[in-house]
Amino acid sequence: MSRVQVDRERCVGSGVCESLAPEVFEIDDDGALVVHRPEPAEDELDGVRDAVQACPARALALAE
């Protein structure tokens, strides 16, 4: 099972992840990242990988 990891120190709440995998990521009202599905479904993994790659703060990782 693949698992999403977030480096909270680095995250700036840019929401790039949310735009690429909205079912997995959301920036909440406090500007903090909420990971709705820490273990994303198979068909969500492409979006999550894109998000890991694109995260401007390099705050995301996917442990596979």
Added chain:
Amino acid sequence: MSVNTPAQFDIEAIDLSDRDFWAEPPAARHAVFDRLRAERPFAHFAEPQVEGIEPGPGYYAVTRHADLDAISSQPLVFCSGKGAVSIQDVPADLNEFYGSMISMDDPRHARIRRIVSKTFTPRMLEQVVDSVVGIVDDVLADARRKAEAGDGSLDVVADIAAPIPLRIICDMMGVPEEDRAEVLAASNVILAGGDPELTDPDDPLGALINAGIALAGIMERLAAERLARPTDDLTTALVTTEVDGEKLSHQEIGSFFILLLVAGNETTRNAISQGLLTLSENPEQRARWMADPSLDKTAVEEIVRYISPVTWMRRTATQDGEVNGHTFKEGDKFLLFYAAANRDPELFADPHVFDLTRNPNPHVGFGGHGPHFCLGAHLARRELAVTFRRLFEVCPDLEITGEPARLRSSFVNGLKRLPARLTGER
């Protein structure tokens, strides 16, 4: 310096601090970036002279994508707090006043950014998309009325590209109608980059300060009103949100307002005006995009890459070190030339070709990896997608009729005017 024969010009004659260079057409500027990227990826230049400011040690011009991204993603080594939007060191208070969090480092940067980040996420912007469509349609209807009342001619910048982002950002902030003309004029001065047409050539620093004072004054009034009577706008969020038990100070709010106005207006304005210009120079691309809305996503990314509305941001080394083979000393200044990195052949096949289907498109038009990645990227993408789609639908008869007047600024890749007309043929 003349760059009519790109392959033959003398690399020693290149001077990115020469104002006249920034009046050259884009092809000539990119020919210079190509030479620097290939032959002197960390070229050093003396700082431009500005009346009233002591010249500093100069700067390194970063033109390769890999170097730019490496510097951008190490904010502890390459800081923003010494100034991100000016080459010269300016007094720290002035720097923060005009740059807000763009010229800050974490943790202060992160503290302010988190207060506003929610407003700019894709999900929140879904809720404002209807209002974006409404604003774009209003502006286009006004432009058509004005053109048709005369001989059909209009100015793309004043009649289309400037009012759209201004109205959107002012709506988000809750700026009243009667203040908007002043907001536009002041943000023009702040980003004029010394262009004598838009600022006072005898006292550019004085003009800049007055523009900042005008914007801060509008914001102070607005902030006080929202504190007394909260609404659902961004200004209310700024005055009421607490982070770690602290609210933003009035000065922080004023500076953030300036940042939003300036960053949220001019960049999108120039992407719209130059996007239209580039489409008119590439009619086959225009026809293809017009016929196929599924290209909206890649087309918007390509416009941002190709135009690179913000030409550079600055970083300053906080320690001695080495990056991709280049050794540097504490205090060295680096200008990250997004415009150059976005044409780097290492990453982009046929980098000078405008290709609306380009995918992947890892451009740095919104900044490289790092904490300062453009806060408004999602909003800008949305504004651009809506604007071009509505333009295709409502103004398919728009025709560029003359040469653009370019802003003579190294920092903003801008147009002051772009003559066009509505032919009335549909």
